Amino acid sequence: MKYETVVGLEIHVELKTQSKMFCACSTAFGSEPNSQCCPICLGIPGALPTINKKAVELAIKTGLALNCKISEYNTMDRKNYFYPDLPKAYQTTQQYHPICRDGYLDINIDGRKKRVGITRIHLEEDAGKLIHDSENSLSLIDYNRAGVPLIEIVTEPHIESPEEAVAFLEELRNILIYLDVSDCKMQEGSLRCDVNLSIRPKGQTSLGTRTEMKNLNSFRAVQRAIKNEAERQQNILESGGEILQETRRWDDLKGQSVAMREKQEADDYRYFQDPDLVPFIIDNQMVEKIKNNMPELPAQKRERFVSEYGLPEYDSRILTSSRELADFFEASVKLYDEMKGSKESKTVSNWLMGDLMRLTKELGVELGDLKLTPSLLVQLLKLIDQGVISSPIAKEVFDEMCQSGQEPDKIVEKKGLRQISDIDQLKEIVREVIQENPKTIADYKAGKKKAFGHLVGQTMKKTKGKANPQLVNKLLQDEINIFQ
Numbered sequence: 001m002k003y004e005t006v007v008g009l010e011i012h013v014e015l016k017t018q019s020k021m022f023c024a025c026s027t028a029f030g031s032e033p034n035s036q037c038c039p040i041c042l043g044i045p046g047a048l049p050t051i052n053k054k055a056v057e058l059a060i061k062t063g064l065a066l067n068c069k070i071s072e073y074n075t076m077d078r079k080n081y082f083y084p085d086l087p088k089a090y091q092t093t094q095q096y097h098p099i100c101r102d103g104y105l106d107i108n109i110d111g112r113k114k115r116v117g118i119t120r121i122h123l124e125e126d127a128g129k130l131i132h133d134s135e136n137s138l139s140l141i142d143y144n145r146a147g148v149p150l151i152e153i154v155t156e157p158h159i160e161s162p163e164e165a166v167a168f169l170e171e172l173r174n175i176l177i178y179l180d181v182s183d184c185k186m187q188e189g190s191l192r193c194d195v196n197l198s199i200r201p202k203g204q205t206s207l208g209t210r211t212e213m214k215n216l217n218s219f220r221a222v223q224r225a226i227k228n229e230a231e232r233q234q235n236i237l238e239s240g241g242e243i244l245q246e247t248r249r250w251d252d253l254k255g256q257s258v259a260m261r262e263k264q265e266a267d268d269y270r271y272f273q274d275p276d277l278v279p280f281i282i283d284n285q286m287v288e289k290i291k292n293n294m295p296e297l298p299a300q301k302r303e304r305f306v307s308e309y310g311l312p313e314y315d316s317r318i319l320t321s322s323r324e325l326a327d328f329f330e331a332s333v334k335l336y337d338e339m340k341g342s343k344e345s346k347t348v349s350n351w352l353m354g355d356l357m358r359l360t361k362e363l364g365v366e367l368g369d370l371k372l373t374p375s376l377l378v379q380l381l382k383l384i385d386q387g388v389i390s391s392p393i394a395k396e397v398f399d400e401m402c403q404s405g406q407e408p409d410k411i412v413e414k415k416g417l418r419q420i421s422d423i424d425q426l427k428e429i430v431r432e433v434i435q436e437n438p439k440t441i442a443d444y445k446a447g448k449k450k451a452f453g454h455l456v457g458q459t460m461k462k463t464k465g466k467a468n469p470q471l472v473n474k475l476l477q478d479e480i481n482i483f484q
Ligand SMILES: [Zn+2]
Pocket: 020, 023, 024, 025, 036, 037, 038, 039, 040, 041, 042, 147
């Protein structure tokens, strides 16, 4: 590899506010087109905007979590360009005095820590949405999204690979969800990412010409686009060509990017301070107040899960990968502890990392889509502890419980899944298994330890998994010794 890749990201995040950035219109997603608009967000001349205080607070919160300096003096500026989804013909943004500057985010790449600088975070508004109707060869415009508050997070060009970009985005999304700043639903467009990419010969310090890629609507698309664009640029340089500074659109279906337009320079946008919005001051008191009310962030939670619950780092990383899962874990451990009087953190962790992950993957859903509650999980653990059901049966009950929300003991009764611990009944079944498997017995006696597992399996099969496994083991041992 002669070249190295240099990537900077620009991430647009829709803020979780009730109303838009400069007017009182609702930000609810999925409403009737053009039902959430007013003269301000439609850009009717003479309509006067006011700044959404909640949006400012959410931007500060994000800045603090990303180790930024918060600007005292802020302006809103106009970025002028014409496009049908922009009714005002300018976007109100923060060109000259962004709300947050000079931060960083530490990410973890295969156990190695990497620091990615945050250049700036600025407040701005979203544009409307164009819906292209190719059948009737026309385009429709929905202005419900016009004026929805956004922050744009701009990183330093510190990212060197597709894997680093994805690790950064995952950690960032996790933080934004923990902060309750955004729901970060990429499929609804509330988290969008542009990739600035250039390559340079290894060892060179100056940056190469960069391209900007847009339309990346999943982390996988980001990963593929970076790999693809680095290769494209390398091919151009190696064949003696020159890279054009341009904006490119990523086509995820085709797995390639296409040139959209030459990159606009700042001058083309004729930025100037918005005369309808006075500069606003963020004083120390406001910053301190937000700082004092910050929730625990993923990195802090990861450390606490190790120190407080004695979990391995691997468990801690997975359990804190979403706030929802972390909260679920803590609530379950607390309930289980109240019932048992001992902290069974690892047992709870195993169920969540094992069977819960398996089930959500199988069904293609998330924890929130299931009917599982900490109380139901703990009730199930209790049934296992009491020997009412065996572990394999517990998995079956778990799956049903997650989907129906029914209590585990009801499921056990309804389906007749109670564990068989009756010695006489089991002894009979074990004898049958021995009678039916003379070859396996011979193998076992000849020293093949694995053969024993086969006999256990046969017994479990005959009882449809309901036999008490410890008892089966013991009975098999006893019976084989008798059986000569
Ligand atoms: Zn409005």
